[in-house]
Amino acid sequence: SAVISQKPSRDICQRGTSLTIQCQVDSQVTMMFWYRQQPGQSLTLIATANQGSEATYESGFVIDKFPISRPNLTFSTLTVSNLSPEDSSIYLCSVGGGTAQPQHFGDGTRLSIL
């Protein structure tokens, strides 16, 4: 199974600033996803990070707020821009998925906004 390293594990940021989260996988993967999760709750898909093209965003999420990069098949970044208290959450990257294929997750980034 893929090993995913996600950084930072946690951060505390000021309002109006931005935070970039990195996701590194130990093997080449086709599909990478970014999720948001409130503690103890389910996962909400933000976007699918596509290698070599623009990310595919889910309803309610826009590129200006959550720009994503996917420069190669092992790496992706998610930036949360113009931070507000509502952005306080856990952000998770994952790889895999599809019919009968499990998803593997990073340990998440816990973001708090002052």
Next chain:
Amino acid sequence: TQLLEQSPQFLSIQEGENLTVYCNSSSVFSSLQWYRQEPGEGPVLLVTVVTGGEVKKLKRLTFQFGDARKDSSLHITAAQPGDTGLYLCAGHTNAGKSTFGDGTTLTVKP
């Protein structure tokens, strides 16, 4: 939008008790997976079920996929404090996306 309803949302039991978590949808999934997540970590896969009516056992955990592939259940026998965590079901479609259930927070008291 495909929705997965998970119940109960919270469950607090004593060590040694049995429990069942349910995952229901009106949609058909090509496969369904169960994950467990502990604080500070990402979800970890427990099992994948693919065939309608399939039953899989993982030690004290029994997973069942409904005949119509719209629902699933997770049964834990003789729960232990180490079973404490957030349990998530996730349905997969052939399009490659996962739909996650609402989650069940399980607390097993010693």
